[in-house]
Amino acid sequence: xxxxxxxxxxxxxxxxxxxxxxxxxxxxxxxxxxxxxxxxxxxxxxxxxxxxxxxxxxxxxxxxxxxxxxxxxxxxxxxxxxxxxxxxxxxxxxxxxxxxxxxxxxxxxxxxxxxxxxxxxxxxxxxxxxxxxxxxxxxxxxxxxxxxxxxxxxxxxxxxxxxxxxxxxxxxxxxxxxxxxxxxxxxxxxxxxxxxxxxxxxxxxxxxxxxxxxxxxxxxxxxxxxxxxxxxxxxxxxxxxxxxxxxxxxxxxxxxxxxxxxxxxxxxxxxxxxxxxxxxxxxxxxxxxxxxxxxxxxxxxxxxxxxxxxxxxxxxxxxxxxxxxxxxxxxxxxxxxxxxxxxxxxxxxxxxxxxxxxxxxxxxxxxxxxxxxxxxxxxxxxxxxxxxxxxxxxxxxxxxxxxxxxxxxxxxxxxxxxxxxxxxxxxxxxxxxxxxxxxxxxxxxxxxxxxxxxxxxxxxxxxxxxxxxxxxxxxxxxxxxxxxxxxxxx
Amino acid sequence: xxxxxxxxxxxxxxxxxxxxxxxxxxxxxxxxxxxxxxxxxxxxxxxxxxxxxxxxxxxxxxxxxxxxxxxxxxxxxxxxxxxxxxxxxxxxxxxxxxxxxxxxxxxxxxxxxxxxxxxxxxxxxxxxxxxxxxxxxxxxxxxxxxxxxxxxxxxxxxxxxxxxxxxxxxxxxxxxxxxxxxxxxxxxxxxxxxxxxxxxxxxxxxxxxxxxxxxxxxxxxxxxxxxxxxxxxxxxxxxxxxxxxxxxxxxxxxxxxxxxxxxxxxxxxxxxxxxxxxxxxxxxxxxxxxxxxxxxxxxxxxxxxxxxxxxxxxxxxxxxxxxxxxxxxxxxxxxxxxxxxxxxxxxxxxxxxxxxxxxxxxxxxxxxxxxxxxxxxxxxxxxxxxxxxxxxxxxxxxxxxxxxxxxxxxxxxxxxxxxxxxxx
Numbered sequence: 081x082x083x084x085x086x087x088x089x090x091x092x093x094x095x096x097x098x099x100x101x102x103x104x105x106x107x108x109x110x111x112x113x114x115x116x117x118x119x120x121x122x123x124x125x126x127x128x129x130x131x132x133x134x135x136x137x138x139x140x141x142x143x144x145x146x147x148x149x150x151x152x153x154x155x156x157x158x159x160x161x162x163x164x165x166x167x168x169x170x171x172x173x174x175x176x177x178x179x180x181x182x183x184x185x186x187x188x189x190x191x192x193x194x195x196x197x198x199x200x201x202x203x204x205x206x207x208x209x210x211x212x213x214x215x216x217x218x219x220x221x222x223x224x225x226x227x228x229x230x231x232x233x234x235x236x237x238x239x240x241x242x243x244x245x246x247x248x249x250x251x252x253x254x255x256x257x258x259x260x261x262x263x264x265x266x267x268x269x270x271x272x273x274x275x276x277x278x279x280x281x282x283x284x285x286x287x288x289x290x291x292x293x294x295x296x297x298x299x300x301x302x303x304x305x306x307x308x309x310x311x312x313x314x315x316x317x318x319x320x321x322x323x324x325x326x327x328x329x330x331x332x333x334x335x336x337x338x339x340x341x342x343x344x345x346x347x348x349x350x351x352x353x354x355x356x357x358x359x360x361x362x363x364x365x366x367x368x369x370x371x372x373x374x375x376x377x378x379x380x381x382x383x384x385x386x387x388x389x390x391x392x393x394x395x396x397x398x399x400x401x402x403x404x405x406x407x408x409x410x411x412x413x414x415x416x417x418x419x420x421x422x423x424x425x426x427x428x429x430x431x432x433x434x435x436x437x438x439x440x441x442x443x444x445x446x447x448x449x450x451x452x453x454x455x456x457x458x459x460x461x462x463x464x465x466x467x468x469x470x471x472x473x474x475x476x477x478x479x480x481x482x483x484x485x486x487x488x489x490x491x492x493x494x495x496x497x498x499x500x501x502x503x504x505x506x507x508x509x510x511x512x513x514x515x516x517x518x519x520x521x522x523x524x525x526x527x528x529x530x531x532x533x534x535x536x537x538x539x540x541x542x543x544x545x546x547x548x549x550x551x552x553x554x555x556x557x558x559x560x561x562x563x564x565x566x567x568x569x570x
Numbered sequence: 571x572x573x574x575x576x577x578x579x580x581x582x583x584x585x586x587x588x589x590x591x592x593x594x595x596x597x598x599x600x601x602x603x604x605x606x607x608x609x610x611x612x613x614x615x616x617x618x619x620x621x622x623x624x625x626x627x628x629x630x631x632x633x634x635x636x637x638x639x640x641x642x643x644x645x646x647x648x649x650x651x652x653x654x655x656x657x658x659x660x661x662x663x664x665x666x667x668x669x670x671x672x673x674x675x676x677x678x679x680x681x682x683x684x685x686x687x688x689x690x691x692x693x694x695x696x697x698x699x700x701x702x703x704x705x706x707x708x709x710x711x712x713x714x715x716x717x718x719x720x721x722x723x724x725x726x727x728x729x730x731x732x733x734x735x736x737x738x739x740x741x742x743x744x745x746x747x748x749x750x751x752x753x754x755x756x757x758x759x760x761x762x763x764x765x766x767x768x769x770x771x772x773x774x775x776x777x778x779x780x781x782x783x784x785x786x787x788x789x790x791x792x793x794x795x796x797x798x799x800x801x802x803x804x805x806x807x808x809x810x811x812x813x814x815x816x817x818x819x820x821x822x823x824x825x826x827x828x829x830x831x832x833x834x835x836x837x838x839x840x841x842x843x844x845x846x847x848x849x850x851x852x853x854x855x856x857x858x859x860x861x862x863x864x865x866x867x868x869x870x871x872x873x874x875x876x877x878x879x880x881x882x883x884x885x886x887x888x889x890x891x892x893x894x895x896x897x898x899x900x901x902x903x904x905x906x907x908x909x910x911x912x913x914x915x916x917x918x919x920x921x922x923x924x925x926x927x928x929x930x931x932x933x934x935x936x937x938x939x940x941x942x943x944x945x946x947x948x949x950x951x952x953x954x955x956x957x958x959x960x961x962x963x964x965x966x967x968x969x970x971x972x973x974x975x976x977x978x979x980x981x982x983x984x985x986x987x988x989x990x991x992x993x994x
Contacts, residue, residue, distance in 0.1 A: 103628070107639040107654035110647070111630035128647035137628055161629075184627045188614070202627075206605045211614040 085133045085176070089154040093136065093178075096146045101184070103135040111135070112161055112179035113172075130172055132159060132179035139184045141259065141267070141305040148303065148561075149265035151178065157563050160201075160299035172564040180303065182232075190311075192218065196256055196280045198308040201232040218311045232307045256280050259306035260294055263556035268293075273308065280308035299562040301555050315387040321397055322412040323382045323404035334382055334407035341403070382409065574695040577844050582805055583706040589699035591644055593692045594637045603633035603667035603693055612914040616947050619670060619915075621924050621940040622661040631657055633667035633693035640700050650709040658700055659712040660936060662929045663801055664922030665886040668694035672889075694886075701803025711802040714932035718798055722811060726793035727761040728931075736792060739768035743775050750822040753786030756851065758819070758838065760831030760961065761794050767961035773988035774830045774856055780991055781863050785828070791818035797833035797883075800841055802928040809845055812837060816847045830856040830984050832881035832960035833926070840888060855884055856984050857959045861897035864904055869990035871907040876986070877953035878902060878910065879944060879967075880920035881960035893918065898959050898983050905990045911951045913944075921947065923958070925966035941970035945978050955979045957986055 094102050103109065109131045133156075138144045151158045157177030173179060185200035188211055197220055199208060212219045257271030257280045270291040272282045294304050325331035382404065386396045401411055552559075573592060578585035603620060611617045618624040623632035630639065636657055642648035671693055704710030711719065718728035726733050739759070740746070750756060757778060763771040778785045793815055796808035815838075819827055827849070829835050838853045860867070884894040895917040902910045915921040924930075924940020945967065948956045956978050958964055967980040981989075 103630075103653065105651045105653035106648040107642065107651050107657065108628070108630045108635075110639050110642045111635040113638075128642060128645065135630075181629045183623075183629045186627075204601075204605055206607070206611055207614060207617055210611040210617045213611065214613055 085156060085178075086154050089150060089156055090134065093134070093147065093150055096150075097136055097138060097143050101137045101139065101143070103137075104133075106131065109133075109135055109179070112159070112181075130174055131176070132173040133176045135179040135181055137181045137184045141261065144180070144261050144303050144305055145265055145267060147178065147180070148261050148263065151560055152264060152558065155558060155560065157560050158299075158303070159562050159564065160303045174564045177560075177563075185305070190218075191280065194281045195311040196308045197311055198280060198306055199232060200306060201304060203232070212311075215314075217313055219314050220309060220311055232304045254310040255291060255307060256282060256310050257306075257308045258291055258294060258304050260302045260304045262302040263558070263561045268302070271308075298564075300552055302561060317390050317393045318385070318387040319393050319397055320383060320385045321400045321404065322384075323400075323409035324412050325382065325407070325409045327408070330408040331382055334403055334409055337403050337407065338382075338384065338400070341399070572695075574692070574699065575844050577805060577846070579805070579809060579845065582702055586699040586703035586706060587644060590640050590696055590703065593696035593699075594641045594644070597634055597637035597693070597696075601632070601634055602670045606915065606919060607670055610919050615950065616914045616921070618921070618943070619666045619919070621664060621922050621936065621943075622657075625936045625939055626660065631660065633671070633697065636661075636700065637693060637696060640696065640703075643700075643703070650704065650707060655704065655709060655712060658697065658704060658710070659715070659802070659928060660933050661697065661927055662882075662922050662924050662937070662940065663694060663697055663927030664882040665694035665889075666882075666919065666922065668692055669886055669889070669918050698801070698803065701801075702805055703803070705803040705805075711804060711928060712932040715798075715802050715928045718928075718931050719802070719804055719807060722794045722796070722799060723807060726811065727765060728794060728798045729761060729765045731765045733790065736764045737787065737789065739764055739771045740775075740787075742768055743772040745775050745779055747775070747786045748784045750786040750788065750824065753784050753822065753824045755783045755785040755826045755828050756819055756822060756824045757785045757787050758795070758815075758827050758829040758831075758834055759787060759792060760829060760834040762833075762961040762965055763830055764792075766965050767982070770830050770961045770964065770982045770984055773982065773984035774828070776988045776991065777856070777860060777867075777984060778828070781859075781866060786822070786824065788815075788818050791815075793818075795834045795837040796841075797837045798928060800837065801833075801926060805845070808841075809847075812842065812845065813847060816842060816849050820848075820850045825851050827851045827853045828856060828859055829853065830959075830961065830982070832883035833962055836883040836887050839892060855894055855959065857884070857894055857898040857901065860901050860983070860987055864901065867987075867991060869905050869987075870992050872905060872986070872990050873907045874955050874986070875909045875911060875953050876902060876955040876957050876981075877913050877948045877951055878916075879913075879923065879948075879956055879958040879963060880917055881958055881963050882920070882922050882926055884959060885920060886918055889918070894959070898957070901983060901987065902957065905986065908986070908990075911953050913947045913951055913953075915947065923960075923963040923966045925962055930962070930966060937966050938970050938973055941966045942974050942976075945970055945974070945976050948978060949976075953978075955981055955986070957981050957983055959983045 090102070090104075110128065112132050112135055113128055113130050136143075136147060138147060148158060150156070157173065157175045158180060159173045159177055160180040160182070182201035185202035186207070187198075187200045188203050188208065189198045190196075190211065191198070195218065197208070197211070208220055257269065257273035259273065260268045260270070262268050268290065270293070271280065272278045273280050294301055323334065325334065384396075384400045384404075386393050386400065388396075404411055573585070574589050604623060605611065605617050606619045620632050623629070625631075629635060639648065639654055639657065643650065643654075648654075701710055717730070721730045722728050725731060727736065736759075747753070747757070755778065757771075757774060759771050759774075763774070775785065791814075793811050795815055796810075796812040799805075799808035799811065827838060829838065832855070835853065835855045838849060842849045878898055880895060886893065888894070899910060902908055913921075921944050922940055923944055924937040930937045945956065954977075956967055958967070958980075959982065961982060964980055964982050967978075970976070971978055971980060
């Protein structure tokens with residue numbers, strides 16, 4: 081499996097990056113071993129079989145360039161760990177190599193003229209969020225993403241952008257440029273950043289459109305060293321309403337109703353739980369789902385985040401209450417959720433509400449929560465069930481289809497998969513995905529969806545996967561960048 | 571029963587492995603231990619929560635890295651190496667990782683204070699148990715911590731000072747304690763206030779006298795409480811010194827032990843029980859004692875803009891019911907002319923001063939860096955005085971102030987109260 085690293089490679093690397101930025105001890109390397117155990121089982125491996133040979137903490141784009149060039153010379157795999165540890169991450173050093181820890185690349189630059197923010201790969205989502213908390217007018221649109229994941233990792237590795245972004249579209253629609261070290265060491269700048277002396281503004285620069293090359297990939301096309309995101313103006317007012325439903329059916333009927341009536345003017349986010357919730361940290365999506373499923377098996381939550389003018393917010397609060405109640409929901413008292421700092425700015429993180437002690441107390445009193453929150457055995461079982469499913473859209477997702485933003489479908493599909501009867505997942509899943517498409521960004525072709533909207537309706541994934549493979553072979557012929565489990569056939 | 575709270579002294583190695591096992595495998599590696607939660611961050615400048623990870627800027631130095639490394643140790647997949655010792659000990663064990671983890675990963679408690687879920691990550695508890703395991707496996711503590719450990723055994727204090735000088739601070743106080751057999755209160759001074767921050771001890775006895783309490787010290791019987799030993803995983807050695815302290819206190823009729831040290835308070839109020847020792851009198855921190863007796867004290871006006879730093883040992887470490895957050899704040903707010911301004915990271919989300927867990931001796935740079943961060947935070951809210959309730963925090967802050975040429979004044983709560991009481 082893993083071939084020992086050439087000693088020359090290690091010594092040159094230590095010299096160029098500094099020995100303090102190279103970790104060789106197993107106790108440090110074990111940090112980079114974990115992926116989902118069932119995935120490893122399928123590969124015939126155990127967790128600790130897959131240690132990288134080295135871990136590095138680069139401090140600059142130049143360091144990364146140096147690393148990749150050296151890796152190319154010595155044919156050593158490079159595995160960038162964005163959040164280091166996302167459990168469903170597809171960054172597993174199955175062939176050993178060098179794990180990249182971005183903790184020392186934490187620059188964050190706000191450009192108010194162009195209304196963009198540029199981050200290095202070590203910046204956590206929490207930190208990006210925090211950078212705008214005291215800003216009087218601008219904000220970055222993070223749709224309830226895992227707070228502890230690296231910003232670039234989550235925007236490129238995916239994992240956060242689901243039905244929450246009703247109003248503004250997916251987070252990756254806001255990427256205006258990337259700086260990326262390609263597998264041959266070339267430094268690629270995309271969008272308007274590619275123009276000398278120009279500032280980040282447009283995702284579409286001169287030449288081929290490559291801004292979205294790394295989007296939703298897992299480092300297999302190169303390492304993103306800078307990413308610029310468009311900023312938004314803060315709205316005049318924000319509010320929210322939260323409904324609780326005693327059955328999944330009623331929850332999803334209400335959600336579907338919202339997606340029908342939403343016209344993009346006010347509802348910023350819709351977050352449903354337990355099935356469609358996102359962890360406020362970089363936990364495994366599945367694992368979170370399962371924990372919630374176990375924690376609140378009979379309960380459904382729907383958070384409707386509303387923003388706009390005073391009048392708009394007032395109207396939509398009333399309207400939302402009507403919808404919640406029409407489908408048998410109950411509006412959760414505000415005092416339960418209002419106690420958290422920044423809550424209104426963080427509205428689509430329903431899981432934070434769920435995690436709160438006060439909130440739990442309220443539900444515990446109603447005896448609605450039961451079971452352990454950490455039933456890992458059950459999580460494992462569910463995961464195996466999912467992996468064994470013969471659903472057409474699931475297989476290629478698992479195979480690593482990422483290039484064209486298909487993740488929206490993957491996750492939406494999975495969200496709804498959790499909502500349906502497991503006895504007959506295929507038919508019900510497909511049925512429940514359709515209403516979710518009927519929302520503002522789908523109607524108005526926000527972002528990247530337009531080009532593949534038609535094709536997404538069919539079984540596109542096999543074709544796209546083949547395309548991903550072709551791109552990968554062109555860009556990284558030696559398969560050095562994250563040669564793990566994303567492109568299993570390679 | 572939380573196994574961390576029931577130390578098996580006869581088989582520390584197995585106990586430590588059990589505690590680690592229960593916690594390390596419950597870690598889902600979400601990374602919540604890295605920074606403050608999204609809901610609690612108030613600004614980009616003060617978003618860090620883990621001194622160890624933020625200082626080293628290496629991801630495995632956060633609690634999640636250590637949890638996984640300890641899984642490897644338990645399974646025999648890896649063996650102890652210098653990096654792991656560095657990871658474990660380059661950490662003030664402030665416990666903010668556990669606070670974040672608790673919030674997100676759902677540690678619940680029933681009415682008896684027991685955990686609602688069977689298994690939970692509890693990184694702080696895992697880290698302390700990992701240190702115990704390191705000591706039992708003869709690879710810990712960190713070499714730089716051995717000197718103070720030996721001094722505690724030999725001189726009964728970690729500062730390498732002769733035991734005979736423990737009561738020197740009394741000369742400054744110009745107050746004589748009563749014999750312990752006649753005292754209402756035993757003042758457990760602690761090593762830092764006895765040898766390094768004597769003003770804290772002096773101020774404390776002034777307050778005790780003002781309250782009309784007949785206090786005594788343990789005199790030569792006051793040994794180190796064992797806090798530095800416990801926090802570095804040396805439970806067996808800690809037991810010896812703590813057992814002496816408990817025996818010395820228990821033989822007197824006093825109904826209350828007062829301490830001005832957060833570390834001592836944690837040991838006397840929580841660790842005694844964990845180690846199976848029974849301390850007869852009630853233990854009170856000076857902050858609580860002053861708070862309870864505010865009505866009996868009259869203060870002069872003192873114009874100060876202060877901010878309060880919550881020491882980990884009387885805050886998070888006493889989670890959930892015994893944490894002392896409000897009392898010192900109420901005391902400060904009652905002092906005429908004193909304006910209390912809050913920093914961004916406070917109470918259970920307080921940033922650590924950086925000196926705990928043996929870091930002050932083993933990694934002074936980390937300790938100074940963390941303290942400087944706190945001073946920067948105090949400066950950001952316009953405070954002129956940084957008040958704490960732990961002489962060890964005070965000491966570290968003062969070192970940082972000196973090193974960074976800061977103008978911040980560092981005072982213990984007892985000092986500011988004594989000052990407000992006047993000099994008589």
